[in-house]
Amino acid sequence: MTEIRSVKCACKDCVCVVEIDKAVKKESKYYCGDTCAEHHKQKSGCDHAGCECKG
Numbered sequence: 602m603t604e605i606r607s608v609k610c611a612c613k614d615c616v617c618v619v620e621i622d623k624a625v626k627k628e629s630k631y632y633c634g635d636t637c638a639e640h641h642k643q644k645s646g647c648d649h650a651g652c653e654c655k656g
């Protein structure tokens with residue numbers, strides 16, 4: 602059996618849930634991608650369709 606541990610992205614607007622193995626870890630928080638991990642300095646939204654988070 603494979604244990605999949607998932608966490609909600611630490612970006613506060615983001616609704617995405619990511620597997621810890623695949624998450625971007627930053628300051629001991631887990632994010633769904635670099636965009637969220639960088640607090641949307643460059644752009645809003647993340648790689649997931651329909652998610653319009655802005656940090």
Ligand SMILES: [Zn+2]
Nearest residue numbers: 615617647652
């Ligand atoms: Zn998202």
Ligand SMILES: [Zn+2]
Nearest residue numbers: 610615633637
């Ligand atoms: Zn996210």
Ligand SMILES: [Zn+2]
Nearest residue numbers: 612615637654
């Ligand atoms: Zn985000």
